[in-house]
Amino acid sequence: MITTDILIIGAGPTGLFTVFEAGLLKLKCHLIDALPQAGGQCSEIYPKKPIYDIPAYPEILAGDLTHKLLEQCKQFEPGFTLGERAETIDKQEDGSFIVTTNKGTKHHAPVVAIAGGLGSFEPRKPLIDNIASFEDKGVEYIIKDPEIYRDKKVVIAGGGDSALDWSIFLSDVASEVTLIHRRSEFRGHLDSVEKVQELKNQGKIKLITPAEVINVVGHHKVDAVVVKETSDKHIHKEYEIVCDHFIPLFGLSPKLGPIANWGLEIEKNAIVVNNALDYQTNIPGIYAIGDVNTYPGKLKLILCGFHEATLMCQSAYQIINPGKRYVLKYTTVAGIDGFDGTRKEAPKAVVKKID
């Protein structure tokens, strides 16, 4: 059981800044995120895109913002449960909560802050009728352990970075890699596209375009996929490719998911909170901050998430330390004492006589 003061669901910008604000109040945080890395949408969807409305940053790349936020909260030693989705929440008799992930990891905290953005990112599944019956029997939408493909025949479908990058990686692991895409053009980093071209020329990746996987064949496990290939003259041919694994990589889309069943008041796919006070939900002790919440006049902006996180931490302090006195301290005045023993503070003024 992982125990912490504030359990944050979602490691995007709002969740990461919460760690900093909580740290100033000597509250420890742990974050859960369905993605394998921190940063949320900023890392998953648009790491290379610039953001222009972060105060004091005329321009910052979304990926760089994530790095800065991680650096800013580092001394407060946040814990992370990554690659797991928060599934259930159980309120304990003492008012605290136990949150369990889809992999069974349990987290115990007096305060839960949902900073889940648009929800947890789930793979987009292609519209193939019988595909569901082959899930985990040779069909995988996310590659977790590349070793399971060693010396296997693998078919990858998709035209983006993940399809390209995994084709490259698995060409050294699998016995056979076939990449199938609806078009001959791929969208990805230039070096990935060039590398796939090179591996294709060497015969290490078999490329089939423009084509689509339209069916999965097998008994209890994947034996082959049916490919529909379109030639220039609009002539289609259909044939089977024998394989052990079919990996469709069509990106991820966020879904509110299990959080929607936690008994929270939901409106327009977002969690209703009290914005006049502290961004608490209808369940005391559970807060919702950032893009995941809604209230009159809500704006889904990173900078608004930062503000919400700050007010939320003050309210969480009262739950965790009932009746304990506290006044806001400015970091410039008080400095920052990290949980790792580090201290940051303003340099002392020089007091010296001028003759």
Place this chain on the structure above:
Amino acid sequence: MMEQDINIKITDREGVIHEILAPTDMAMNLMEVVRSYEIAPEGTIGICGGMAMCASCQCYVLSDTKLPEMQDDEEAMLSEAFDVKDNSRLGCQIQMTPDMEGLEVELAPES
């Protein structure tokens, strides 16, 4: 009706037709017009914010209105999206302009 507004027709994912006025002077795209009228639920459209990176604003163009030409990133995204037809476009890549008066589109299913 403001001078710069245009009439457009949007069929939502349930098949209901909405006849609405779209401003052309606020740098709005079709995805944003749909959101401003809440024709698709929040969180199901415009997920990437309008960067042609998610296809949640895919729509089928029903009228023969002249639209801006498709750029590489829109074409690439549509090649990875589902339920794509010959008349598919990403709403976020269609800026509202006065010559789009009478535009008719249908929202593609949520995916």
